[in-house]
Amino acid sequence: MFNTVAIVGTGLIGGSFSLCLKDRELVQHVIGVTRSAASAAKALELGIVDEVLPLQEAVKKADLIYVAIPVDTTVPTMLQIMSLVTDKQVVVDAGSTKNVLCKALDNHPMRGRFVATHPMWGTEYSGPEAAVRNAFTGRACVICEKEKSDADALTQVETIYRQLGMHMVYMHAANHDVHAAYVSHISHITSFALANTVLEKEREEDAIFELAGGGFESTVRLAKSNPAMWVPIFMQNKENILDVLNEHISQLRKFKASLEKENADYLLELIENANKIRRILK
Amino acid sequence: MFNTVAIVGTGLIGGSFSLCLKDRELVQHVIGVTRSAASAAKALELGIVDEVLPLQEAVKKADLIYVAIPVDTTVPTMLQIMSLVTDKQVVVDAGSTKNVLCKALDNHPMRGRFVATHPMWGTEYSGPEAAVRNAFTGRACVICEKEKSDADALTQVETIYRQLGMHMVYMHAANHDVHAAYVSHISHITSFALANTVLEKEREEDAIFELAGGGFESTVRLAKSNPAMWVPIFMQNKENILDVLNEHISQLRKFKASLEKENADYLLELIENANKIRRILK
Numbered sequence: 180m181f182n183t184v185a186i187v188g189t190g191l192i193g194g195s196f197s198l199c200l201k202d203r204e205l206v207q208h209v210i211g212v213t214r215s216a217a218s219a220a221k222a223l224e225l226g227i228v229d230e231v232l233p234l235q236e237a238v239k240k241a242d243l244i245y246v247a248i249p250v251d252t253t254v255p256t257m258l259q260i261m262s263l264v265t266d267k268q269v270v271v272d273a274g275s276t277k278n279v280l281c282k283a284l285d286n287h288p289m290r291g292r293f294v295a296t297h298p299m300w301g302t303e304y305s306g307p308e309a310a311v312r313n314a315f316t317g318r319a320c321v322i323c324e325k326e327k328s329d330a331d332a333l334t335q336v337e338t339i340y341r342q343l344g345m346h347m348v349y350m351h352a353a354n355h356d357v358h359a360a361y362v363s364h365i366s367h368i369t370s371f372a373l374a375n376t377v378l379e380k381e382r383e384e385d386a387i388f389e390l391a392g393g394g395f396e397s398t399v400r401l402a403k404s405n406p407a408m409w410v411p412i413f414m415q416n417k418e419n420i421l422d423v424l425n426e427h428i429s430q431l432r433k434f435k436a437s438l439e440k441e442n443a444d445y446l447l448e449l450i451e452n453a454n455k456i457r458r459i460l461k
Numbered sequence: 462m463f464n465t466v467a468i469v470g471t472g473l474i475g476g477s478f479s480l481c482l483k484d485r486e487l488v489q490h491v492i493g494v495t496r497s498a499a500s501a502a503k504a505l506e507l508g509i510v511d512e513v514l515p516l517q518e519a520v521k522k523a524d525l526i527y528v529a530i531p532v533d534t535t536v537p538t539m540l541q542i543m544s545l546v547t548d549k550q551v552v553v554d555a556g557s558t559k560n561v562l563c564k565a566l567d568n569h570p571m572r573g574r575f576v577a578t579h580p581m582w583g584t585e586y587s588g589p590e591a592a593v594r595n596a597f598t599g600r601a602c603v604i605c606e607k608e609k610s611d612a613d614a615l616t617q618v619e620t621i622y623r624q625l626g627m628h629m630v631y632m633h634a635a636n637h638d639v640h641a642a643y644v645s646h647i648s649h650i651t652s653f654a655l656a657n658t659v660l661e662k663e664r665e666e667d668a669i670f671e672l673a674g675g676g677f678e679s680t681v682r683l684a685k686s687n688p689a690m691w692v693p694i695f696m697q698n699k700e701n702i703l704d705v706l707n708e709h710i711s712q713l714r715k716f717k718a719s720l721e722k723e724n725a726d727y728l729l730e731l732i733e734n735a736n737k738i739r740r741i742l743k
Binding site: 299300301302318319321348358359361362363365366367368369370371372373374375376377378379380387389390391392393394395396397398399400401402403404406409410413414417420421422423424425426427428430431432433434435438439441443446447449450451452453454455456457459460 | 581582583584600601603630640641643644645647648649650651652653654655656657658659660661662669671672673674675676677678679680681682683684685686688691692695696699702703704705706707708709710712713714715716717720721723725728729731732733734735736737738739741742
């Protein structure tokens with residue numbers, strides 16, 4: 180139970196985190212920090228935050244500072260926060276890349292107060308309007324380099340995520356970024372590219388609109404995702420994503436070759452191999 | 462209201478169609494036709510069909526013959542059916558490709574009794590166990606070359622699909638196959654290829670299992686789909702699928718180039734364009 184939580188970035192993740200804490204009465208007062216006045220007003224209107232303050236004031240008043248902003252703005256914002264915190268406070272980041280941030284804070288005198296996390300939950304929507312109650316439940320939360328966090332800070336953060344129904348997975352930040360490229364970032368790239376494919380080639384949009392069933396919607400829905408969030412993620416995790424993307428293009432070329440050569444046996448083999456994903460998906 | 466319907470292929474589509482008719486009391490008696498004894502037993506056990514008969518006997522007894530089998534077996538099966546039907550009966554196909562079949566039946570003396578349809582509904586599962594009640598509702602049903610069907614046959618088929626909550630879309634079979642490549646077939650290929658990418662590169666399967674969130678599941682779930690259904694679809698719609706697949710690979714290469722060159726502006730442009738899919742997806 181926290182007296183005061185500061186949510187830096189009151190969008191999809193920060194907003195949902197706040198609503199989840201409030202619903203479970205795990206916090207008394209939530210302060211929002213946001214760059215845009217419109218987003219501040221919306222967060223207040225939706226009851227995501229109780230007041231909106233500049234970063235410096237918010238940090239001073241908060242027991243827990245929860246940072247959920249585009250990853251290109253995380254390091255400078257976090258350095259500002261870390262220069263203000265005392266050893267009574269806890270700082271958490273929820274970004275989709277972890278290595279750049281963890282490296283930037285590695286030798287910071289207050290490193291112990293920081294807990295690097297990535298709750299594996301999200302939707303294709305963004306902003307305070309996208310915040311949902313009962314987010315996070317049943318999903319994994321990655322905690323990176325936990326040995327660098329003070330024991331009390333770590334326990335507080337684990338406890339709160341568990342209260343939201345998450346289970347913890349621990350790994351080094353560099354490993355996190357590799358895995359995130361596979362289980363999240365590449366899915367977004369294929370979905371964006373699929374949307375561009377259809378928009379480029381299929382001029383009869385009415386036909387798509389009429390015909391698109393569950394399969395299309397499922398593979399392409401991530402293409403609605405916010406570029407302000409995803410461009411920085413892709414840029415920061417470039418090396419890992421390029422590895423996966425090259426492999427993905429070569430896998431698609433196998434399908435292409437099997438069709439060009441009308442090789443049904445090869446096509447069967449490719450699909451049967453893909454079916455092995457059944458043992459990974461629930 | 463039909464007295465007797467023969468379902469040729471009692472899997473996902475045929476089985477769901479039967480359950481939907483039964484639930485709405487639109488049929489008195491359903492005969493199943495299936496190649497495997499196990500599938501026949503399952504369809505009986507699940508109440509999908511009331512009896513199982515060989516094709517010839519089933520066709521003779523039925524008012525409506527509904528064919529939902531892998532598309533490589535459709536033409537020979539359909540020719541057999543068409544040689545048996547009278548002008549009191551109606552034959553419907555529900556396959557995912559339409560051009561090869563429509564061409565094969567184009568000059569058939571009983572062509573008028575045939576209605577070529579593609580209900581735009583499905584899941585990644587197959588077999589009688591995959592059949593679900595309340596399938597089809599709210600989705601489009603494509604009817605191809607309706608002018609070649611007898612008016613009474615067409616009206617009966619439209620009426621029954623409407624009673625299941627579908628709306629009709631009319632097009633030439635060749636156009637259907639182009640659109641199906643965009644809104645369905647390419648989604649399956651990207652999903653199969655994405656599964657193969659992850660299985661190839663990500664050796665730490667526990668990590669995927671732990672971390673995979675909604676985004677990954679959404680883009681990769683179609684990779685569970687049955688090769689016995691999909692290999693023939695891909696082979697039959699090869700030309701259209703290759704067109705789309707080539708475009709898709711070139712779209713992925715744009716993402717690759719933008720990352721290699723660290724060109725954030727280009728990446729932004731690609732994603733903003735992909736976001737236009739919002740106006741097509743509900």
